Amino acid sequence: MVSVVNDYGTTANGSSLIDQIVREGARRMLAAALEAEVDAYIAELADRRGENGRRLVVRNGYHQPRKVTTAAGAVEMKAPRVNDKRVDAETGERRRFSSAILPSWCRKSPKISEVLPLLYLHGLSSGDFVPALEQILSSAAGLSPARGHAPDPAVAGRPRRLHGPRPVRGRLRRHPPQRPPGGGQSLRLVLVGVRADGSKELVALKDGYRQSGESWADLLRGCGRRGMRAPVLAVGDGALGFWKALAEVFPEIREQRCWIHKPANVLDSMPKSAQPGAKKATQDIYNAEGKQHAEAAIKTFAQLYGAKFPKAVKKITDDQEQLLAFYDLFAEHCIHLRTTNPIESTFSTVRLRTKVTRGAGSRTAALAMVFKFVDSAQQRWRAVNAPHLVALVRAGARFERGHLAERPEAHAA
Template identity: 60%
Template sequence: MLSVVTDGDSTQSGSPIDESVWEGARRLLAAALEAKVNQYIAELTADIDDHGRHLVVRNGHHKATTVVTAAGPVEVKAPRVNDRRVDDATGERERFSSRILAPWCRKSRRIYEVLPLLYLHGLPPGDFVPTLEQFPGGTASLSPATVTRLTKQWSEDHAAFRTRDLSDRDFVYVWADGVHPQVRLGQAHSCVLVLLGVLRLDGTKELIALAEGLRESTEPWADLLRDCRRHGVRDPELSIGDDVMGLWRALAEVFPAMRPQRCWVHRSRNVTNCLPKAQPGVTKAMQESYNAESRTHAEKAIEASAKTYGAKFSKAVAKITEDWDQLLAFYDFPAEHWIHLRTTNPIESAFSTVKLRTKVIRGAEGLAAALAMVFERVGSGQARWRAITGAHLVLLVRAGARFENGILVERSEVAA
């Protein structure tokens, strides 16, 4: 990807790359810019003034600008466009702007992604230049002040995220979990409380809320949920979470209309912790329960495992039989959604890279900075999150359609 770094000349002394590489990169960029301008003008050839002259024409080139490419800094002259059209709404002149080489840009989005990555890996800002000077053009516009500005922007983005209006969104499914990203938070036993939801219209996943709190406590969860309620979040149809009782008490208080679904991964871990040693038979029995084709088959699998292992591992078996309904709630929703609803894996997957990148971080400047860094890493990957399978069925779930063993009940029955 190309990125504008600074205006004016640049030196290339000491670079091991042949001059022909820079020349090839320069020609490639220039050709791309020329093609974009030609396409823009060709699409507007029909726009003429009262004298029959074209309103959009070429107008030479801009001042030479240095661009960082994979081969190093390259000097390029971008073509200019004289656009005499006027926007009826604002009364201002129309302007041509290229995404390839925007006139205001000084660093590409990829540069902004590299700096947080280095910082979150524990590289001090003062070491950026010594580290990156090994790469052609790598030190252009890099300094400790750059990272300081970035972290300040992260905090501002996180503050805006926490106060945004959510009344225009409808989250049908919501996952809730406490994540430990290994950054310094406010208290020794603190974690990051996360809410992630599925939108009604397109089935995409979106981060709803992110805050610090004690994982086992009801009040931090309740505060977070109440804040979401104040900003417009309505009761979800189903909430998926682990076995923390504080979470479920808070969800029942703030979203009383929602149905609970306990995470099978967390429950399986709790069952395993009650066993004296690994028991493949118990693990297989649990898998048969949550992978069954219907609720009836799942209930039979749970009953069979209780009879087989109840005498030897009564404590472990009780962890499955005591929350029977909450473990099998997903069977009353579309079968296409089951793989998403059985566990809190959507949150685990979203935060897997965050945990890796914050594992060796040192010296986050307070709670706000730590949460801002976590928010930045999660937000940067949100566009790549997998949408829920069978997204068109989410709308039916919110509309009150009834599903039995994952199959939609006839419309007449739903109406009745």
């Protein structure tokens, strides 16, 4: 067949000549493989004959043409048909030939089936199409640097041993709202930690119910069984279930309230006219130079708004110790310890997808999807500042004004 090709390497109908050649070659090779498979099947059963002496397994033309989507594009195929007259002695039904190369239900190659979930996982909202396209192109050449591959859920989803110290930040996340049998709302409990080398990683992910302390306790006990020692500091919002479970499983751990959620709760207790000034006052607290300056900023906040908005001020003063715990560690780590942003930013892509798909379909599918998102995102998480100082935090070093305090000579000896 002769085709007219323009200067851009495309034919008159707009398709690329190289793509046409590849598809035609794929079609011919697939047709030859199917013919060889049928011939081998018939030859193997050539001695099977009926009462009239005729063969029980013979060729019977071709099936209706169908299109099969492959990495080379859509290829139209006519699979050979086999007439198998043998009867299964156990079921009494006739045996049927089923192609191992092109089953009757197959409309796309396994490679395409693998790519579609990756496109949903990476590309629809985050713009990261490289891991999916690399499955088709067999290489990341010509694409932006690949950000990593989604792991095999059968392997990556299994609980693993946790070795080494991890100051932990925990965050309760609802994704997506599901009504499980028996009532209650299903939640995804996520725990992210910091390793001794300063890198962040997903520590645990579990399905739970509402803000259940027992669900969080079960997750934390599971981390302990897998080898995780008691963290130095836990960061989270005001979820009562998380803090209750933490005090039960790791009573020696210090608590840090999230400075993203706390100001939001404070401002919700105030009229809109007072919110701009109150927001600036709360920022002065967690952006203070040191813990003493932060305590002074809290006193100023109470003086300014205590008379008119006592409930809003009470939200700050009642949790003052937990809100300022990050000041007792290295100043370089403060920016990482005062919020739960690593988990919040990861779940922003989850929300974008569930808005489009109107939910994840089932609790199992939701948990698998969340694991994929977090596992993929953690490859891009930035390590904490001054990672070499994390080991000192784990060792129980004492800090003053964000710096390491020298030990008294009596203890040093």
